[in-house]
Amino acid sequence: MPFVTHLECANCQSEYPAGEVHGLCTKCSRPLWVRYDLGLIKKEFPKKALFGRPPTLWRYLELLPLENPANIVSLTETITPILPVTRLGAEFGLDNLLIKDESRLPTGSFKARGMAMAVTMAKELGLKRLAAPTAGNAGGALAAYAARAGMESWVFMPEDTPIINQKECLLHGANVYAVNGLIDDCGKLVREGMSEMGWFDVSTLKEPYRIEGKKTMGLELAEQFEWELPDWILYPTGGGTGLIGMWKAFDELEALGWLKNSKRPKMVSCQSDGCAPIVKAFESGARHAKRVDNATTIASGLRVPQAVGDFMILEAVRESGGVAMSSPERDISRWMGLANSKEGLAVCPETAVCLGVLDxxxxxxxxxxxxxxxxxxxxxxxxxxxxxxxxxxRIDLSQPVDWHALLSA
Ligand SMILES: Cc1ncc(COP(=O)(O)O)c(C=O)c1O
Ligand SMILES: [Zn+2]
Incomplete structure (x- = not known):
């Protein structure tokens, strides 16, 4: 934290001291940004200092919120590869389609980045019992990192959350509950139980550090692209932490003078038409998004009917000259099949939504x-x-196999 100056409300700009436990802004209940002394970082942390550092997100230590590296809670958050996907790109008539494969991270999703940071900061600030609502993957990541830190975790998820997410939470020893509602109903439970249960709420954007973890997606890709950013970034958006975090990363890198030019990517916020509050707000020019009733999508991570950081997502998308766009729910399986079969990458339904938007x-x-x-x-x-x-x-072993039928099937 030598470089953290303070925290600042993303909505009303109220300032808060670093080194203390914070949730949302106490004045307007909106998320807080972590602010750094970028001028000092620029002096003391030259780009070349990255050479030789381990290939994990902790290599950007000076741009992260922790004070003492001994507090790092890690399962080795590896730099994720960026793969050219030419065969898939050809399906869209694109020469330069790339996928940054976050499925390589611990717990199999990018939620590891945010939770590694949130749990690290919880450790630094002396917190021991953490709770969160989840669409699935964040719960699995919280359970894993809490276990790694020897902390207690409490996870609340919609009862139709994918079974693997339910089981991974159980395996990692979380106190996990299935709720007959959506993720924001689960969020209300976490809020309601707070004083009696004595837990700290690590919901998306309701504490300031998950976003700093997600920010590393932007730092990492900039370094992987040798400090020249791509033209477009397509991001499957639920609560939007990743998109907001990447935009913050680009701001910070620009202030440090690390980017080769000031050309930023157009940020595309992708949702399913079964739950597209950000897209509706983008299209109507609104600053905030209206809650979606009856949100349904098999892209479970995108089933977020209302996001506390809606205005931050919309600001980043608009500032970048990008767009928020939805893809038909009925096409998700087809896009998922296409990506998985064309390239051998294990592309999730949330990312399949991005392909529908790209089309x-x-x-x-x-x-x-x-x-x-x-x-x-x-x-x-x-x-x-x-x-x-x-x-x-089926092949019935009591019958001879008709190989010809197999070939012509
Ligand atoms: C696989 C996957 N993709 C995308 C998202 C949406 O992420 P965010 O909430 O950062 O917008 C989630 C959230 O649960 C997810 O699990
Ligand atoms: Zn505020």
């Missing part, structure tokens, strides 16, 4: 064939058995 952006001529387009694969397909139909043709 529309190409159709509208917004994305050009030579543009460099980066899509985040935010989780591993293996975590979603419910979203893949597997009615395998």
């Amino acid at each position: 529309q952006l190409m159709g509208q001529g917004k994305v050009k064939p030579k543009d460099r387009v980066l899509i985040f694969n935010t989780g591993a397909a293996q975590k979603y058995p419910e979203s893949v139909k597997a009615d395998l043709p």
Whole structure:
């Protein structure tokens, strides 16, 4: 933390001291940014200091909120690879389609970044019991990192959350509950139980540090692209922490003078039309999004009917010249099948939504064939058995196999 100066409300700009426990802004109940002395970092942390540091998100230590590296709670958050996906790109008429594969992170999703940081900061601040509502993957990550830190975790999830998310929480020793409601109903339970249960609420954006963990996606990709950012970033948006975090990363890198030019990517917030509050607000020009009733999508991480950081997502998208766009729910399985079969990458349903959006952006001529387009694969397909139909043709060992029939099937 030598470089953290203070925390600042993203809405009313109220300031809070670093080194203390904070949730939302106490004046307006909106999220807090962690602010750094970027001038000092620029002097003391030259880009070349990165050489030789371990290939994990902790290599950007000076741009992270912790004071003492001994508090790091880690399962080795590896730098995730960016893979050219030419065969998949050709399906869209794109020469430069790339996927940053976050499924390689501990617990199989990008939620590891945020939770590694939140649990590290909880340790630094002396917190011992953490609670969160979850669409699935954040709960698994919280349970894993809390276990790693020897802390207690309490997780509340909609009862139809993918079964793997339910089981991973149990395996990691969380106190996990299935709720007959949506993620914001689970969020209310965490709030309600706070004083009696004595837990700290690590909901998306309701504490200031998950976003700093997600910010490392932007730092990492900038370094991987040798400090020249791609033309487009497509991000599957629920609570939006990743998109907001990346935009903050680009701001900080620009202030440090690390980017080769000031050309920023157009940020695309992708949602399913089964739950698209950000898209509706973007289209109507609103600052905040209205809650979506009856939110339904198999892309469970995107089933967020209302996001506390809605205005932060919308600001980043608008500032970047990007767009918020939805893809039809009925097409998600098809896009998921295409990505998984064309490239061998385990692309999750949330990321499949980005392909539906990419298809529309190409159709509208917004994305050009030579543009460099980066899509985040935010989780591993293996975590979603419910979203893949597997009615395998049977082979009966009591009968001879008709190989000819197999070939012509
Ligand atoms: C695999 C996956 N992708 C995307 C999201 C949405 O992330 P965010 O809430 O940062 O917008 C989630 C959230 O649960 C997720 O699990
Ligand atoms: Zn405020």
